[in-house]
Amino acid sequence: MYKTKKRIVKTLKAIVLLALIAALIVVLTPYVNDRRLSANLFRFATACIVFTVVSVVLKKLQSNILFFIRRKELFTKETGILNQFIDRMRFCYSLDDFYEAIGSVLEMKGDCSVLLVDREKNYVLYNSPDRLSCSSQTMRTLELNYPADWRDGYCFIGDELGIVTKYSQSRGFILSKNKIHLYVFCRYTRLIDLEIYKTLIEEFERFLERSKTISDLSEIASLSREWKQLADTQQSFLPLNMPKIDKLSIAAYYRPLVNVSGDYYSVLPISPTKTLLMLGDVSGKGLAAALVMGLVMNTAKILEDKEDLPGMIMAIHKAIKGMKLQDKYTVLFLGVVDTEKMVIRYVNASMSDPLIITNSPSGYRIKPLTSNCSLVGIIDIDEVEVAEQRLFRDDVILMASDGVSEVMNDEGVELGDTELYENTIKKSAAKSPKEFIDDVVNLIMDYNGGKKLRDDVTMMVAKVER
Incomplete structure (x- = not known):
C-alpha cells in the first residue's frame, strides 16, 4: 500500500543519513587532536558539504521515488478505477451527470454494484441493474444497518452488509453525507489503497453541495417573482x-x-x-x-x-x-x-x-x-x-x-x-x-x-x- 511504502522510503532515507553521519564521525575522529586550526576547519567544512550534498540528493531521490510509488499505487489497477471516478465526479453538476459517471466507471470498468439512497426520504435515487442492488432484502438490511442518522464519512461493508473492522474482509464501502448514502459493492475492495478514500469522500461532499446549489438556482429562476433570491444565491459565490x-x-x-x-x-x-x-x-x-x-x-x-x-x-x-x-x-x-x-x-x-x-x-x-x-x-x-x-x-x-x-x-x-x-x-x-x-x-x-x-x-x- 502507498502509505506503507511511503513510510519505508522515508525510513531508508533516515537510515542512510544516520549512516553518513556515523561514517563522517569515524573518518574525522583520528584528527580530533590535530591542533592545526586551518586543517580542522577544512575537514569540518568538507564534512558539512558532503552531508548537505548527500541530503539534497536523497531528498530529490525520495521525491522521485514517492512520485513513482504514488502513480503506481493510486493511479493503476483497482485503485485507479476509483481515481477515474473521482476525476469524473469533479465535473458532475447534476444527479444525471453523477449517474452517468457511476455507469461508465464503477459499473462498466470496475464491475461494481451501486446504490444511491436518500435516507431522509427513504427513497432510492439510483441502483445498478443487478440482483444485489435490486433486492428488497438488501434494502431492508441496509436500512437497518445504516439509518438516516448515520454519521457522515465513509466505512467498509462486509459480506453480510454490516460494518467490518478488518479491511481485508471488506466487500464494499459506504459514503455518507447529509443523509445521502452511496453504497458501492465491490469484491476486490481490499485491494484498493486506503489513501484514496479521503479524497473520494471529499469529492462526494463537494458534488452534493454543487448539485444542490445549481438545482436551487434553476428552481428559483423558474419563478419570476423570486429574482431577488436568485441574486442573493448568485452573490454567495x-x-x-x-x-x-x-x-x-x-x-x-x-x-x-x-x-x-x-x-x-x-x-x-x-x-x-x-x-x-x-x-x-x-x-x-x-x-x-x-x-x-x-x-x-x-x-x-x-x-x-x-x-x-x-x-x-x-x-x-x-x-x-x-x-x-x-x-x-x-x-x-x-x-x-x-x-x-x-x-x-x-x-x-x-x-x-x-x-x-x-x-x-x-x-x-x-x-x-x-x-x-x-x-x-x-x-x-x-x-x-x-x-x-x-x-x-x-x-x-x-x-x-x-x-x-x-x-x-x-x-x-x-x-x-x-x-x-x-x-x-x-x-x-x-x-x-x-x-x-x-x-x-x-x-x-x-x-x-x-x-x-x-x-x-x-x-x-x-x-x-x-
Missing part, C-alpha cells in the same frame, strides 16, 4: 471578505445592472506567497449568464492544481460547452501573483482591461496584460499560452469588466478611451486598493452624468505591498 495575504492587499467592487449578473471575481490563496486572481464576464444577462457564472466559479474552486492555468481554462471551457447553451461563453482573466519571485503568471482570455500600474522615476506607467487566449466555452481552444510579467513593490494590478471602460458620456465617448481615465488610475495608484476603487467608481458616475448604467460594473484591484 463571490467572496464577501478578501483573504489576508502577506505583501498583497486586495479590494473588489461589484454592481450588477439588474438583480443577476454574468460578472464574477474570486481570490484563491494557493500558498503563503502565491495567490490566484480571477475576474470574468459571461456573455448576455439573466438566468443563463448567472448559471454559467456559478459554473465557472465552482469549476475554478474545485480544481486542485490552481497554478495550472491552461488546465483551468480548459476545464472551464469543457464545463460551459457541456451545458449546451450554444451562445454562452465567458471572457476572463486568471493570474497567479507570486510575491516571493515578484512575478504574475497569467492567461487573459479576451478581457480588454487588465493592466499593471507601476511607479517609475518619471511617474506612474501603465503596462497592459494583453489577451493571449480566445473566448472560453464556445469555440475550440487548441492551446493555452501563459504569459509572465515582472512585479515591483507598490505595483497595482487592475482587473475590470468592460462595464468600466465602456461607460459613455453625453457625446458617446467611452471612458476607457480618455486621458481622464488614464490620469485617474495613475493618480490613484499611490492609494490603497479600496481608495483606488472608490476613485474609479466616482469617476464612472460623474462621467456617465447620473444616467442609468448600461452594463454590470465589476472591478478587482491588488496592490503589491512593501
Whole structure:
C-alpha cells in the first residue's frame, strides 16, 4: 500500500543519513587532536558539504521515488478505477451527470454494484441493474444497518452488509453525507489503497453541495417573482471578505445592472506567497449568464492544481460547452501573483482591461496584460499560452469588466478611451486598493452624468505591498 511504502522510503532515507553521519564521525575522529586550526576547519567544512550534498540528493531521490510509488499505487489497477471516478465526479453538476459517471466507471470498468439512497426520504435515487442492488432484502438490511442518522464519512461493508473492522474482509464501502448514502459493492475492495478514500469522500461532499446549489438556482429562476433570491444565491459565490495575504492587499467592487449578473471575481490563496486572481464576464444577462457564472466559479474552486492555468481554462471551457447553451461563453482573466519571485503568471482570455500600474522615476506607467487566449466555452481552444510579467513593490494590478471602460458620456465617448481615465488610475495608484476603487467608481458616475448604467460594473484591484 502507498502509505506503507511511503513510510519505508522515508525510513531508508533516515537510515542512510544516520549512516553518513556515523561514517563522517569515524573518518574525522583520528584528527580530533590535530591542533592545526586551518586543517580542522577544512575537514569540518568538507564534512558539512558532503552531508548537505548527500541530503539534497536523497531528498530529490525520495521525491522521485514517492512520485513513482504514488502513480503506481493510486493511479493503476483497482485503485485507479476509483481515481477515474473521482476525476469524473469533479465535473458532475447534476444527479444525471453523477449517474452517468457511476455507469461508465464503477459499473462498466470496475464491475461494481451501486446504490444511491436518500435516507431522509427513504427513497432510492439510483441502483445498478443487478440482483444485489435490486433486492428488497438488501434494502431492508441496509436500512437497518445504516439509518438516516448515520454519521457522515465513509466505512467498509462486509459480506453480510454490516460494518467490518478488518479491511481485508471488506466487500464494499459506504459514503455518507447529509443523509445521502452511496453504497458501492465491490469484491476486490481490499485491494484498493486506503489513501484514496479521503479524497473520494471529499469529492462526494463537494458534488452534493454543487448539485444542490445549481438545482436551487434553476428552481428559483423558474419563478419570476423570486429574482431577488436568485441574486442573493448568485452573490454567495463571490467572496464577501478578501483573504489576508502577506505583501498583497486586495479590494473588489461589484454592481450588477439588474438583480443577476454574468460578472464574477474570486481570490484563491494557493500558498503563503502565491495567490490566484480571477475576474470574468459571461456573455448576455439573466438566468443563463448567472448559471454559467456559478459554473465557472465552482469549476475554478474545485480544481486542485490552481497554478495550472491552461488546465483551468480548459476545464472551464469543457464545463460551459457541456451545458449546451450554444451562445454562452465567458471572457476572463486568471493570474497567479507570486510575491516571493515578484512575478504574475497569467492567461487573459479576451478581457480588454487588465493592466499593471507601476511607479517609475518619471511617474506612474501603465503596462497592459494583453489577451493571449480566445473566448472560453464556445469555440475550440487548441492551446493555452501563459504569459509572465515582472512585479515591483507598490505595483497595482487592475482587473475590470468592460462595464468600466465602456461607460459613455453625453457625446458617446467611452471612458476607457480618455486621458481622464488614464490620469485617474495613475493618480490613484499611490492609494490603497479600496481608495483606488472608490476613485474609479466616482469617476464612472460623474462621467456617465447620473444616467442609468448600461452594463454590470465589476472591478478587482491588488496592490503589491512593501
